[in-house]
Amino acid sequence: AQSVAQPEDQVNVAEGNPLTVKCTYSVSGNPYLFWYVQYPNRGLQFLLKYITGDNLVKGSYGFEAEFNKSQTSFHLKKPSALVSDSALYFCAVRDSYSGNTPLVFGKGTRLSVIA
Amino acid sequence: GAVVSQHPSRVICKSGTSVKIECRSLDFQATTMFWYRQFPKQSLMLMATSNEGSKATYEQGVEKDKFLINHASLTLSTLTVTSAHPEDSSFYICSAVSGAPNYGYTFGSGTRLTVV
Numbered sequence: 001a002q003s004v005a006q007p008e009d010q011v012n013v014a015e016g017n018p019l020t021v022k023c024t025y026s027v028s029g030n031p032y033l034f035w036y037v038q039y040p041n042r043g044l045q046f047l048l049k050y051i052t053g054d055n056l057v058k059g060s061y062g063f064e065a066e067f068n069k070s071q072t073s074f075h076l077k078k079p080s081a082l083v084s085d086s087a088l089y090f091c092a093v094r095d096s097y098s099g100n101t102p103l104v105f106g107k108g109t110r111l112s113v114i115a
Numbered sequence: 116g117a118v119v120s121q122h123p124s125r126v127i128c129k130s131g132t133s134v135k136i137e138c139r140s141l142d143f144q145a146t147t148m149f150w151y152r153q154f155p156k157q158s159l160m161l162m163a164t165s166n167e168g169s170k171a172t173y174e175q176g177v178e179k180d181k182f183l184i185n186h187a188s189l190t191l192s193t194l195t196v197t198s199a200h201p202e203d204s205s206f207y208i209c210s211a212v213s214g215a216p217n218y219g220y221t222f223g224s225g226t227r228l229t230v231v
């Protein structure tokens with residue numbers, strides 16, 4: 001079975017400081033990993049994904065994530081946070097063998113960037 | 116990039132009535148779409164997988180007679196909440212997937228359903 005853990009319900013960071021939102025995963029095969037952001041009463045916006053290749057993935061709005069197979073982690077990072085980054089962030093996973101199967105989501109982490 | 120349009124964005128209905136939510140892939144064909152439900156401050160809960168031209172696959176605990184899903188074309192899936200009750204009030208989100216090699220999962224903007 002596939003699962004995702006986002007250990008932090010809330011992350012607070014000062015504007016201009018680096019931010020990290022943590023994610024660990026469990027899959028039976030090779031993982032396909034995703035990060036999405038959600039603003040209030042909106043759908044999910046794609047930030048980045050790891051399918052294969054370079055472990056450091058760069059995505060939208062200056063976000064990046066590093067795939068670490070030994071630690072089964074895919075933490076989301078940004079060098080300098082903006083107030084507009086405040087939102088709900090979801091990590092998601094599927095394995096490589098399952099065809100068009102749905103993503104399994106973590107519970108979400110609320111990021112608050114303080115001016 | 117891929118765009119998924121979901122309508123309506125917000126709907127209020129009376130108890131006992133039915134509500135239809137549409138999910139369209141605008142610039143790609145989606146043989147598979149997913150329907151999620153999200154409770155306040157919680158994650159997305161998968162309700163069902165919708166496959167074009169076949170019956171939807173429902174997750175355990177989701178009433179298929181209450182949440183009717185139709186995927187009649189490669190660009191449209193609909194979710195109908197039948198005989199709605201206040202406990203059906205929630206945020207519903209659809210997702211369409213483009214398969215290999217990109218595995219792009221694109222989400223609609225969501226529908227806020229309020230049953231009064």
